[in-house]
Amino acid sequence: MNDPFDLSDEPVLPPAQVGGAMPWLNGLNPEQLEAVQTTEGPVLVLSGAGTGKTRVLTTRLAHILLTGKAKPWNILAVTFTNKAAREMRERVGALVGGAAEQIWLGTFHALGVRLLRRHAPLVGLETNFTILDTDDQLRLLKQVMEAEGIDTKRWTPQSVMGVIQRWKDRGLGPDKASGSDAGDLAGGKTIGLYRLYQERLLTLNACDFGDLLLHCLTLMQNPANKDLLAELQRQFRYIMVDEYQDTNVSQYLWLRLLAQHHRNICCVGDDDQSVYSWRGAEVENILKFERDFENAKIIRLEANYRSTPTILKAASGLIANNAGRLGKTLRPGRKDAESGAPIVVRGLWDGEDEARWVVEEIEALQRGGSSLAQIAILVRAGFQTREFEERLVTTGVPYKVVGGLRFYERQEIRDALAYFRVVAQPADDLAFERIFNLPKRGLGDASLQSVHLLARHQGVPLFEAARRIVLTDELTPKARGTLARLVEDFDRWRGLVPNMDHGELAATILDECGYTAMWQKEKTPDAQGRLENLKELVSALEEFESLGGFLEHVSLVMENDEQTGLDRVVIMTLHGAKGLEFDNVFLPGWEEGVFPHSRAVAESGAKGLEEERRLAYVGLTRARKRVFVSYAANRRIYNQWQTSLPSRFTAELPEATVDRLAERGMFGGVPDQANAWAQDWASVTRGAPRRGDPAPAVAAPSGAFAPGTRVFHQKFGYGRVIAVDGNKLDVAFDKAGEKKVIDSFVQEA
DNA sequence: GATAATCCGGTTTTT
DNA sequence: CCGGATTATC
Numbered sequence: 001m002n003d004p005f006d007l008s009d010e011p012v013l014p015p016a017q018v019g020g021a022m023p024w025l026n027g028l029n030p031e032q033l034e035a036v037q038t039t040e041g042p043v044l045v046l047s048g049a050g051t052g053k054t055r056v057l058t059t060r061l062a063h064i065l066l067t068g069k070a071k072p073w074n075i076l077a078v079t080f081t082n083k084a085a086r087e088m089r090e091r092v093g094a095l096v097g098g099a100a101e102q103i104w105l106g107t108f109h110a111l112g113v114r115l116l117r118r119h120a121p122l123v124g125l126e127t128n129f130t131i132l133d134t135d136d137q138l139r140l141l142k143q144v145m146e147a148e149g150i151d152t153k154r155w156t157p158q159s160v161m162g163v164i165q166r167w168k169d170r171g172l173g174p175d176k177a178s179g180s181d182a183g184d185l186a187g188g189k190t191i192g193l194y195r196l197y198q199e200r201l202l203t204l205n206a207c208d209f210g211d212l213l214l215h216c217l218t219l220m221q222n223p224a225n226k227d228l229l230a231e232l233q234r235q236f237r238y239i240m241v242d243e244y245q246d247t248n249v250s251q252y253l254w255l256r257l258l259a260q261h262h263r264n265i266c267c268v269g270d271d272d273q274s275v276y277s278w279r280g281a282e283v284e285n286i287l288k289f290e291r292d293f294e295n296a297k298i299i300r301l302e303a304n305y306r307s308t309p310t311i312l313k314a315a316s317g318l319i320a321n322n323a324g325r326l327g328k329t330l331r332p333g334r335k336d337a338e339s340g341a342p343i344v345v346r347g348l349w350d351g352e353d354e355a356r357w358v359v360e361e362i363e364a365l366q367r368g369g370s371s372l373a374q375i376a377i378l379v380r381a382g383f384q385t386r387e388f389e390e391r392l393v394t395t396g397v398p399y400k401v402v403g404g405l406r407f408y409e410r411q412e413i414r415d416a417l418a419y420f421r422v423v424a425q426p427a428d429d430l431a432f433e434r435i436f437n438l439p440k441r442g443l444g445d446a447s448l449q450s451v452h453l454l455a456r457h458q459g460v461p462l463f464e465a466a467r468r469i470v471l472t473d474e475l476t477p478k479a480r481g482t483l484a485r486l487v488e489d490f491d492r493w494r495g496l497v498p499n500m501d502h503g504e505l506a507a508t509i510l511d512e513c514g515y516t517a518m519w520q521k522e523k524t525p526d527a528q529g530r531l532e533n534l535k536e537l538v539s540a541l542e543e544f545e546s547l548g549g550f551l552e553h554v555s556l557v558m559e560n561d562e563q564t565g566l567d568r569v570v571i572m573t574l575h576g577a578k579g580l581e582f583d584n585v586f587l588p589g590w591e592e593g594v595f596p597h598s599r600a601v602a603e604s605g606a607k608g609l610e611e612e613r614r615l616a617y618v619g620l621t622r623a624r625k626r627v628f629v630s631y632a633a634n635r636r637i638y639n640q641w642q643t644s645l646p647s648r649f650t651a652e653l654p655e656a657t658v659d660r661l662a663e664r665g666m667f668g669g670v671p672d673q674a675n676a677w678a679q680d681w682a683s684v685t686r687g688a689p690r691r692g693d694p695a696p697a698v699a700a701p702s703g704a705f706a707p708g709t710r711v712f713h714q715k716f717g718y719g720r721v722i723a724v725d726g727n728k729l730d731v732a733f734d735k736a737g738e739k740k741v742i743d744s745f746v747q748e749a
Numbered sequence: 750g751a752t753a754a755t756c757c758g759g760t761t762t763t764t
Numbered sequence: 765c766c767g768g769a770t771t772a773t774c
């Protein structure tokens with residue numbers, strides 16, 4: 001391959017050649033121009049970091065519209081994050097105006113929901129289905145596992161959910177999934193759990209995130225819906241996909257189906273920036289693209305307009321250590337580019353020293369005129385942020401940590417949302433369960449169990465079961481009264497929906513249910529903040545048309561509204577930094593075990609290591625001007641001092657691009673430490689399998705009790721049926737007296 | 750049914 | 765070491 005830094009032979013198309021008639025094409029380089037103008041047929045754009053991929057995508061979209069090739073609603077443009085979608089719509093809007101509003105542009109999930117809402121009945125859902133978050137998913141799966149008598153300690157719901165999600169990522173429903181993927185997880189019952197979990201979701205009229213794609217896929221694959229599929233295929237004349245290297249198989253199949261008719265699909269991606277394989281993304285989709293779409297045109301964007309030649313050379317040198325790349329070399333886009341400062345690679349004594357050094361350098365940059373917002377500290381894992389935060393606080397340098405707990409993931413927000421969900425969707429059992437005894441109202445496990453039992457027997461949602469159970473004596477008088485009041489409350493709130501402004505309604509609900517009061521009573525220092533968050537929630541809600549619309553927004557767009565424009569150092573994970581750029585980038589913690597993370601290597605071997613290397617590549621290519629890599633010889637992890645070795649990645653940076661500054665002899669005679677540490681991290685808890693207890697037997701089926709029948713009840717003992725009213729029985733118990741009970745709670749004696 | 754004691758685990762994360 | 769989640773105890 002040619003020397004990527006030889007710039008002499010690069011012809012640059014004079015802007016005048018394309019300007020004039022199509023001004024939106026101004027300023028594109030030849031390869032970008034080709035990607036924009038090749039609108040017909042399959043196109044794969046291999047776009048290196050900083051090569052103007054967003055520009056290409058938005059210009060291409062505008063080009064299709066402005067040349068009249070298609071109407072906005074004939075274009076499907078898919079991104080991975082809401083942020084990317086928003087940005088793209090804005091930028092296209094700047095070129096084409098209001099037409100941008102009508103493009104089918106959004107994340108895979110948002111577009112999936114849009115299709116699914118229209119055709120929900122075709123997959124067994126109702127139009128107003130709920131979208132569950134991770135928390136609800138796990139609780140639901142746990143319930144299913146417990147009902148199946150599976151020991152949820154031996155096999156955690158998380159691990160089972162992991163396998164289920166991987167199936168979903170690959171577009172496999174319970175019928176197509178292969179049991180061997182799960183090994184002996186859950187005693188080999190994982191597929192069965194998957195099926196039951198899916199059934200439960202349908203009865204709850206709910207979906208998880210994976211389902212948003214999976215349901216769309218099965219819907220389109222079902223021969224019964226071939227007319228609908230044909231209609232969609234005809235509608236989407238042009239399809240564009242961003243971050244293609246991050247697609248999973250399900251998303252790939254989805255795209256392939258939709259693109260089948262017009263075959264005008266353009267995927268933009270970079271195999272060197274694929275860092276989400278652990279989430280089901282498959283770089284192989286890039287290879288599949290070439291196979292499935294014959295004569296696909298492949299365009300490489302290699303001119304980087306972001307980083308200095310030195311940084312590019314360092315990043316290229318590093319990533320060259322990966323095997324099986326598609327082959328793509330970044331070269332500086334500007335001929336006049338100064339080579340730039342070398343990458344500083346600094347060894348420090350320990351983590352504290354490292355933080356001190358990083359902040360000193362930050363202050364030096366600041367003195368040199370750099371704005372803090374143009375400085376980023378990019379870490380491998382969340383826990384690494386702490387030391388930098390502490391140091392920044394003591395030195396008084398403003399910073400913000402991006403990522404971490406998001407607004408809608410906060411406990412108080414989720415609690416409040418659960419109330420709204422039960423109001424909007426009485427069948428939302430998971431939400432109902434969450435608020436059943438919250439704030440504490442004296443309804444414990446026993447009461448909940450009774451409601452559950454009844455719900456299961458009568459095949460109704462928990463809320464309906466609660467409504468019915470308070471007509472009986474199943475619960476203690478106290479619980480019965482409390483629950484009856486709760487049911488009344490919800491009925492009243494639902495009655496208010498048509499007449500009351502929903503923001504006001506939300507405030508009313510939180511007030512009347514005692515949730516606000518609960519936090520007001522709380523003396524902990526964060527209670528005040530939680531109350532403020534609740535207020536913020538209510539005002540956010542007012543921006544929406546309806547409660548339902550808001551709930552959908554919340555489940556799909558779980559993001560922080562970050563105030564931009566503040567001059568602060570940014571701390572975030574390397575994953576979070578993908579797609580962003582800064583003048584100065586600090587890459588701390590380059591030690592074996594931390595980065596590459598030992599677990600990535602332990603679990604995925606050479607592949608895992610390569611993904612870690614791509615992550616390093618992502619980190620380096622975020623920087624426009626300067627990169628500071630650092631590592632510490634000693635680090636305290638879980639309060640134990642560990643000695644570590646510099647990351648192998650430091651050695652993979654070409655000598656010509658680095659300035660190595662380590663204290664001499666710092667890494668002397670401890671060759672095996674990193675290894676020992678790695679093994680420590682990798683050790684997997686494994687215990688002797690224990691057979692789970694079989695599921696508790698369910699009482700006799702209902703409907704068989706004539707008056708006079710002798711029956712037995714778990715709580716009230718023996719008695720005789722006096723009267724029957726549907727499912728409800730009046731029973732004269734020998735000891736407990738006359739009670740109203742539900743037939744499914746008693747057995748014939 | 751609510752609080753104290755103990756045990757376990759502890760990358761990356763969007764939707 | 766810290767936080768959460770389940771378990772033990774009142």
